[in-house]
Amino acid sequence: MNENLKIKASIITIGDELLIGQTIDTNSAWIASSLNNIGITIQRRVAVGDEWDAIWKALEEEGSKSNIVLITGGLGPTSDDITKPLLCEYFGGKLVKNQDALNNVIEIFTKKLNRPLIERNLKQAEVPDNCIVIQNKRGTAPGMWFEKNGIIFVSMPGVPHEMKGMMEDYVIPALLKKFSIAPIQHRTLLTAGIGESFLAEKLIQFETSLPEHIKLAYLPNYGMVRLRLTDLKSNSQSILIDEHFELLKSTIQDYLVVDQDLSLQEVVAIKLMESGKTISIAESCTGGYISHLITQMAGSSQYFLGGVVSYSNEMKHDALNVPSEILKEFGAVSTQTVEMMAKGIRLLSKSDFGLATSGIMGPGGGTDTKPVGFVCVGFSSEHKTISTSFQFRFDRRRNIELTAINALDFLRKNLG
Amino acid sequence: MNENLKIKASIITIGDELLIGQTIDTNSAWIASSLNNIGITIQRRVAVGDEWDAIWKALEEEGSKSNIVLITGGLGPTSDDITKPLLCEYFGGKLVKNQDALNNVIEIFTKKLNRPLIERNLKQAEVPDNCIVIQNKRGTAPGMWFEKNGIIFVSMPGVPHEMKGMMEDYVIPALLKKFSIAPIQHRTLLTAGIGESFLAEKLIQFETSLPEHIKLAYLPNYGMVRLRLTDLKSNSQSILIDEHFELLKSTIQDYLVVDQDLSLQEVVAIKLMESGKTISIAESCTGGYISHLITQMAGSSQYFLGGVVSYSNEMKHDALNVPSEILKEFGAVSTQTVEMMAKGIRLLSKSDFGLATSGIMGPGGGTDTKPVGFVCVGFSSEHKTISTSFQFRFDRRRNIELTAINALDFLRKNLG
Secondary structure (H helix, E strand, C coil): CCHHHHCEEEEEEECHHHHCCCCCECHHHHHHHHHHHCCCEEEEEEEECCCHHHHHHHHHHHHHHCCEEEEECCCCCCCCCCHHHHHHHHCCCCEEECHHHHHHHHHHHHHHHCCCCCHHHHHHHEEECCCEEECCCCCCCCEEEEEECCEEEEEECCCHHHHHHHHHHHHHHHHHHHHCCCCCEEEEEEEECCCHHHHHHHCHHHHHHCCCCEEEEEEEECCEEEEEEEECCCHHHHHHHHHHHHHHHHHCHHHEEECCCCCHHHHHHHHHHHHCCCEEEEECCCCCHHHHHHHCCCCHHHCEEEEEECCCHHHHHHCCCCCHHHHHHHCCCCHHHHHHHHHHHHHHHCCCEEEEEEECCCCCCCCCCCCCCEEEEEEECCCCEEEEEEECCCCHHHHHHHHHHHHHHHHHHHCC | CCHHHHCEEEEEEECHHHHCCCCCECHHHHHHHHHHHCCCEEEEEEEECCCHHHHHHHHHHHHHHCCEEEEECCCCCCCCCCHHHHHHHHCCCCEEECHHHHHHHHHHHHHHCCCCCCHHHHHHHEEECCCEEECCCCCCCCEEEEEECCEEEEEECCCHHHHHHHHHHHHHHHHHHHHCCCCCEEEEEEEECCCHHHHHHHCHHHHHHCCCCEEEEEEEECCEEEEEEEECCCHHHHHHHHHHHHHHHHHCHHHEEECCCCCHHHHHHHHHHHHCCCEEEEECCCCCHHHHHHHCCCCHHHCEEEEEECCCHHHHHHCCCCCHHHHHHHCCCCHHHHHHHHHHHHHHHCCCEEEEEEECCCCCCCCCCCCCCEEEEEEECCCCEEEEEEECCCCHHHHHHHHHHHHHHHHHHHCC
């Protein structure tokens, strides 16, 4: 077994907003993924409110179970924040002004925000005198690194981009150094068009054949399933995991999208960039979501020229040139209409490829022949204009997500 | 004190995918919000992997701290799921076939999915004989309600829409009945244009004046701060909380968006529906995200006619009629261009109002005069076409989100 596996970590997230459901905790997943990549196993994640006893108890409990306890939240400027004085007392220190943190707060307020400094902002520069201070390059609250009985406790702000900056710049490198960690081996692939249980059925024999130190994980998300092989032994074994990964690929080859840890939109982006081709998108039922998925990626302007969100029939006709007769005869949700939409957006934007969606996302709008969840997707290139249709059975939000993913997969297949 | 406050709940989320960061846990926030609405306080949320000892220990620990333990995840069809046999053993029962659950599985596979039933799907209809079975109307895995030493444990699938169905149809009503719960009073308002610390500074006196049983919470999200007053006493006190809420409103009136628990896009939707007006959106830097935020809401086709994602200059010119001279002289990111875009989309879609965004989201593309995070937003109606600009300082994803929220707020202010 890899020595790393003896290193166990816990994440403690602090904040009343997590317990009343106001905030979705994205920090824990990000931290878990970062630590997992360097071979540190998260064994527990705990969220507690801004309450002295609850935080204290969580520190005790997680400190007794793990070697590393990463804490986020509870460091903001408002009065309900008690984390810092608590940490100070828990580790037996006293609060002192930290000059670097103070300079940082002053710089952010006077230079960047151009706002007056108030007392509660200045207090953010106070830190316990028995921790290593982690400077915050993206905000005003400094991070803190404590050690007690050989256990490491790191406290960071709850603002995601501030926490990520500290993790990347300081915490991850410091942990790698501290524990002399050998990275765990992962091999990941993405499948589409098959559910988790059917995939598992096809992989019974493959799973049985795996040595004990290689694990297979099913990671379903939005109608696609990611499969991940993890080799828990040290990295001298990479040939072995590669052999098993090849076997895995050939076993599920009919459903394989890509044999790397990429999202579908990343696969599409790579294909377009490599071929030097461009895309544009006409969205009805997805309402801009596919364009958003693409433009969220840096550099997307290289291959994405734009789109039309043709929610009304007039927009389909006026902006995309879908003939009124087509709309009248076959309806806005039809293979005929999405083909014209895909062609229309391609010609309007002068792109190489056009993609189009139209469907009934719910909760209203369904009919007997076109129930809620019925979706048409069109693709157009210089050489062909084609379409397909799907029937989903979920709520509006999930129907939009599934339509987007399946449309992108239809695009991917037709990019050649 | 309200009797409800003695009822404490914990959430346990089960699944390796949570500990390797593959999945963001949205279930916990949704459950916390649902329970909070009926006055049950979540005191801890814990996530553990698909590991026998870890789950067992979490049941013991949370069961010793809370009256209600809600468990999600670990009930899927793949082989790594051990939750059901564990629960069976923990509560001292044995697995038996449940006819209703079996009928449900058969119906889903044969009628809805039109796929063959395999052994591991049939096994989903097995349940411990010492629980109340909660039928799953949206999937194959049934839920389970156990009681042990007066503590309630409810196990539900991790698929969000399946879990939500069970909570709404069965768990929430059953908890209300079991504990004769009197709902907690909440009053919520939404502010924009002011940071959490400055808001807190303005509210020092207000906070000091609150009686002990009324609490103020700051809930910041994407450049907006939601303020929530909670009355922990029984609901006979609603006049008192209303008085404090009025005082809160007048104290922060310059930043008040709406005095209800609504999102900005909901506020915009209500204004448009009430006035019978329509909107269309031209997005450059936000790449379809604003259209997505609007079309995610059911019924948005009543007031949203469509949009253009004009990522390329050609799209700005060809689809939105932005004059080439404007693009050349002032650039794509300029108040002049967004004003023409807002007007262009309004005329193209024949809507009452047009909204437009153009900016530099990063990481690349910034210049000395227009650095990363510089954004212009335009608004156009029959009577006026105006614009504003912002400077954000975050990463691409957050810049997109902040641009969307600030553009929607600019729209709201100009809807009158």
